[in-house]
């Protein structure tokens with residue numbers, strides 16, 4: 001990904017001269033989106049708009065009729081019965097106008113939810129499909145934040161804008177036609193009166209979008225700080241360190257800055273809006289003056305003038321609606337470009353390439369050759385010329401000090417990051433030749449920070465094979481292999497117990513028990529390569545000893561790459577790689593490495609001495 005946020009480019013482009021074409025493109029695309037989400041509901045909304053516009057035009061004609069009869073009644077009281085029909089008609093068209101408005105609101109709500117559901121599907125598919133690399137980039141999170149808050153309603157809002165615009169156009173045509181029949185001179189003045197509003201609403205949309213882009217990073221930070229104070233995982237530490245006040249202070253600071261910016265923003269928008277409305281009001285007043293003059297000159301009747309006043313009010317309302325519709329479309333359009341940029345994101349190197357084969361179901365030899373990897377935005381490589389080998393059925397250990405590159409190597413081997421240099425060979429075949437999703441099916445990884453799903457114990461294990469129906473027998477076997485079966489069986493609902501206190505009837509587990517559940521998940525997945533990053537960090541010494549003693553039999557011919565800091569546990573590994581500053585410093589069996597008397601031997605002795613100060617390692 002480049003450092004330039006495509007959104008900035010879009011924002012700069014949005015004010016360009018091609019806005020008419022952009023408007024059309026936006027309208028077409030969003031209407032397609034809304035159409036896909038709910039074609040019948042969209043048709044219903046449009047139908048209601050046409051009905052409301054027709055009722056509006058009819059209202060003026062009926063008003064004129066009512067006024068004419070009222071003036072007749074003033075001269076001749078016997079004409080009173082002639083009033084009933086136009087009055088009844090007026091009541092009817094007024095009722096139709098209000099009713100269609102009320103129904104439309106509810107139908108629009110339904111349409112909005114349908115669009116939201118469709119958009120969430122698309123957004124989540126992209127968010128889970130893009131390469132892990134994106135999650136290292138702040139610009140990705142900024143965009144994701146905007147998409148999360150905008151994807152739901154913006155496409156619908158564009159269509160709503162379109163519907164409002166259409167309604168306003170239909171309404172204006174109807175009212176305008178009636179107005180021309182009253183007197184042709186009234187119309188051009190009104191059209192001119194609408195221009196200021198249309199012009200200023202464009203500028204308002206730009207202001208709104210720029211403000212949102214500018215505020216996204218601070219908003220994200222604020223939400224993060226709020227999450228720290230309300231999250232379950234953080235609750236204990238926030239209390240232990242009494243962080244609430246400091247975190248609260250930072251939130252207040254961020255809010256203060258935001259509110260100050262918001263005040264300025266609202267002021268700018270209000271100024272623009274006032275300017276537009278003032279222009280429209282001046283034009284309206286001029287129209288009324290012209291009308292009084294027309295009545296004085298005898299060009300129109302008093303009844304027509306009365307109807308014209310109603311029509312002018314209605315038309316002013318329509319012009320206002322039109323400008324609102326245009327503003328909505330432009331404003332949401334800018335956000336939609338943002339959503340589009342997100343949805344069409346490159347899924348990442350090596351992802352989603354058509355026609356690539358799946359790797360064979362197992363391997364004899366897995367080799368990482370001269371691997372290099374640098375995190376986005378980092379100068380120094382996290383891996384630099386790393387070569388490791390793993391044969392079928394072997395347990396290979398990765399040791400090394402903090403930050404030496406063990407987890408990074410595990411992630412590159414698992415196909416989660418594409419190496420920036422070197423290659424991973426599956427039985428001599430470059431892994432990039434294979435479909436990446438297929439490759440990941442052959443690997444199971446349990447990370448240091450594995451996820452504790454707030455789901456049932458069965459789901460927590462069976463999620464290792466998300467595409468298959470959970471197999472209770474296999475779940476039990478995996479749990480037994482990981483040494484967690486007895487603990488799960490003693491839970492109130494056994495394997496059906498939700499492993500989270502956040503849900504009714506849920507229970508939590510200890511850190512070591514959770515680690516065993518994660519291991520059970522790995523065993524359940526049944527892949528030929530198992531990568532375990534610090535699998536026993538939270539286990540007690542007995543559990544750890546038992547796990548490593550039985551690891552080989554549990555693996556049953558599968559290969560394991562085990563990252564660990566505990567040298568006592570890795571000494572039984574078939575091969576040990578010692579990482580140092582992104583490189584393999586040395587490798588061999590425990591005996592070979594001790595004999596070599598290098599970094600490994602040093603670190604091993606250090607740990608052994610900590611346990612038994614007088615022991616000779």
Ligand SMILES: Nc1ncnc2c1ncn2[C@@H]1O[C@H](COP(=O)(O)OP(=O)(O)OP(=O)(O)O)[C@@H](O)[C@H]1O
Nearest residue numbers: 136375378382400401402403404405406407408409
């Ligand atoms: N997401 C990241 N973005 C940038 N740099 C990172 C990222 N994750 C790790 N690094 C850097 O890459 C290097 C290797 O980190 P890695 O997590 O692979 O080390 P490790 O050996 O697993 O450490 P530990 O024993 O503490 O788990 C470190 O210098 C670390 O700062």
